[in-house]
Amino acid sequence: MINASELKLTAVSADIKRVTADALVIGVARDTSGDRAVPRLVGSPLPQIETDALEASLGALGLTGAADEVRRLPATDSIKAGVLVLTGLGPVDGELVGTEALRRAAGSAARQLTGLSRVVFALPAPTVEAAAAVAEGVALGAYSFGSHRSKSNAAEKGPLTEAVVATAASTDRALPAALKRAAVVGRAVxxxxxxxxxxxxxxxxxxxxxxxxxxxxxxxxxxxxxxxxxxxxxxxxxxxxxxxxxxxxxxxxxxxxxxxxxxxxxxxxxxxxxxxxxxxxxxxxxxxxxxxxxxxxxxxxxxxxxxxxxxxxxxxxxxxxxxxxxxxxxxxxxxxxxxxxxxxxxxxxxxxxxxxxxxxxxxxxxxxxxxxxxxxxxxxxxxxxxxxxxxxxxxxxxxxxxxxxxxxxxxxxxxxxxxxxxxxxxxxxxxxxxxxxxxxxxxxxxxxxxxxxxxxxxxxxxxxxxxxxxxxxxxxxxxxxxxxxxxxxxxxxxxxxxxxxxxxxxxxx
CATH class of the missing domain: 3.40.630.10 (Zn peptidases)
Structure with a gap:
């Protein structure tokens, strides 16, 4: 009766050039440090020239960096992903993003990326705590309930089954335990x-x-x-x-x-x-x-x-x-x-x-x-x-x-x-x-x-x-x-x- 789907959670370094996936998720913050709020990329793993070009076009794409804002774009040549996904981090003053903001941004993207199998989340996660928040958000967001649907609806797109967290803390010995906890929390919820x-x-x-x-x-x-x-x-x-x-x-x-x-x-x-x-x-x-x-x-x-x-x-x-x-x-x-x-x-x-x-x-x-x-x-x-x-x-x-x-x-x-x-x-x-x-x-x-x-x-x-x-x-x-x-x-x-x-x-x- 409890059909909580399994989700594989792993981590890689922030350098994701050789990582293949169906999608790459990057965070867009609503920068509130200036006179007016503007959208900007935070922790982008893309080459600097691509990051600058993408950031310059955020306004034209209608992106504000608000929470729950998720947008799919064509992938660039520098990454091995089928699609580039921008997810809103909400208001951010500086480079530091709170754990709950990371959790919600990752969860919002995971919730909306149905039908995909493997997704890399390259959100700003320099520490084990931040990486764990991203992983937990994905584990909470990747959910659907289809137990009462007939076989004729079995082809409905399901939640993603594998998430890769890109983090500078990928070699930290505390990270495996943090990812296990995120998986357990997600499964229990x-x-x-x-x-x-x-x-x-x-x-x-x-x-x-x-x-x-x-x-x-x-x-x-x-x-x-x-x-x-x-x-x-x-x-x-x-x-x-x-x-x-x-x-x-x-x-x-x-x-x-x-x-x-x-x-x-x-x-x-x-x-x-x-x-x-x-x-x-x-x-x-x-x-x-x-x-x-x-x-x-x-x-x-x-x-x-x-x-x-x-x-x-x-x-x-x-x-x-x-x-x-x-x-x-x-x-x-x-x-x-x-x-x-x-x-x-x-x-x-x-x-x-x-x-x-x-x-x-x-x-x-x-x-x-x-x-x-x-x-x-x-x-x-x-x-x-x-x-x-x-x-x-x-x-x-x-x-x-x-x-x-x-x-x-x-x-x-x-x-x-x-x-x-x-x-x-x-x-x-x-x-x-x-x-x-x-x-x-x-x-x-x-x-x-x-x-x-x-x-x-x-x-x-x-x-x-x-x-x-x-x-x-x-x-x-x-x-x-x-x-x-x-x-x-x-x-x-x-x-x-x-x-x-x-x-x-x-x-x-």
């Missing part, structure tokens, strides 16, 4: 996208659990699946309450990577609502098809643990995939029902469309039983997240130390996230008159109210609350607009790179 893009009649709790088993087979990872009988027996009232309206019963999947000399243990809990109708509190019909993406949190934590395992980080990482389908039926939960969660707390259901926090609560309690050092949950949890932070910025809430570390990790990874508070005045709004808690509270600040609810289920170790943070990715997990940079339309794979960067920081400590 593409794996998330494949799961999120899969149709909900194909991806449901049972088949999702099998996909997790299949993806973990080549790695030193243990997968445990709790079916509906075990969930009922053990008292997982959140998962069972949400899933009882569907003919496809829920699952709880534990994916555990436990290296011998782990420096720390991070538990990742992911929301996996494989389709969300809203249940009895039915959603409006408009854009309901996008609710197949409501399992993006579970897909993200699954692939994050697999990436951590593949890179061999000395960190124990455990993913908890909370999988259910939220459907209306005669057996579905009703507004007014009270369910007993795993661990014993009771919750009054006031709105069946606030179901994600119910399955996540069960997962949080289960995760605490392993006594991890930190718990992070990831979910497409609230529409309020989009209202507060828009389509591309994730919200981070929780304990200050974990929240701030995740923000720093997102900055390093080149992803957009923003810390949000958990005001204490929101807690009384989730009190219930008949149960321990209600599943909805204050309407205003709904993203934060949902996090306050989840906080109630974070466990303790030796009388001390486990450090915790919550990532609401409702907006950035799914792109219903035009593709940009290395981000395609539909599933994005957002936040996986943040989790990996956070795990690497734990390992470095």
């Amino acid at each position: 593409r794996g998330v996208r494949d799961l999120v893009n899969t149709a909900p009649n194909v991806l449901y709790p049972e088949s999702f659990a099998q996909a997790a088993r299949d993806a973990a087979k080549p790695l030193p990872v243990k997968v445990t699946v709790l079916d509906e009988k075990r969930l009922e027996k053990d008292g997982y009232g959140g998962l069972m309450g949400v899933g009882r309206g569907s003919s496809r019963p829920p699952r709880l999947v534990k994916v555990d990577y436990s290296p011998a000399r782990a420096e720390a243990h991070v538990a990742l809990v992911g929301k996996g609502i494989t389709f969300d109708t809203g249940g009895i509190s039915l959603k409006p019909a408009a854009n309901m098809h996008q609710m197949k993406s409501d399992m993006a949190g579970a897909a993200t934590v699954l692939q994050a643990v697999l990436a951590i395992a593949e890179l061999g980080l000395p960190v124990r990482a455990t993913a908890w995939l909370c999988l259910a389908e939220n459907m209306p039926s005669g057996s579905a939960s009703r507004p007014g029902d009270v369910v007993t969660m795993f661990g014993g707390k009771t919750v009054e259901i006031l709105n069946t469309d606030a179901e994600g926090r119910l399955v996540m609560a069960d997962g949080l309690v289960a995760a605490a039983e392993d006594k991890p050092d930190v718990v992070i949950d990831v979910a497409t949890l609230t529409g309020a997240q989009l209202i507060a932070l828009g389509n591309r910025t994730a919200g981070i809430m929780g304990d200050d130390e974990v929240r701030d570390a995740l923000k720093a990790a997102s900055d390093r990874a080149g992803e957009t996230a923003w810390p949000m508070p958990l005001p204490e005045e929101l807690r009384p709004s989730i009190d219930s008159q008949v149960a321990d808690l209600a599943n909805i509270g204050e309407r205003h600040g709904g993203m934060m109210t949902a996090a306050v609810f989840l906080r109630e289920f974070v466990g303790e170790v030796d009388g001390r609350k486990i450090p915790w943070a919550h990532l609401d990715i409702a907006g950035p997990a799914f792109n219903d607009g035009a593709a940009y940079g290395y981000t395609p339309k539909n599933a994005t794979g957002s936040t996986l790179r943040t989790l990996l960067a956070y795990a690497e920081e734990l390992a470095a400590r």
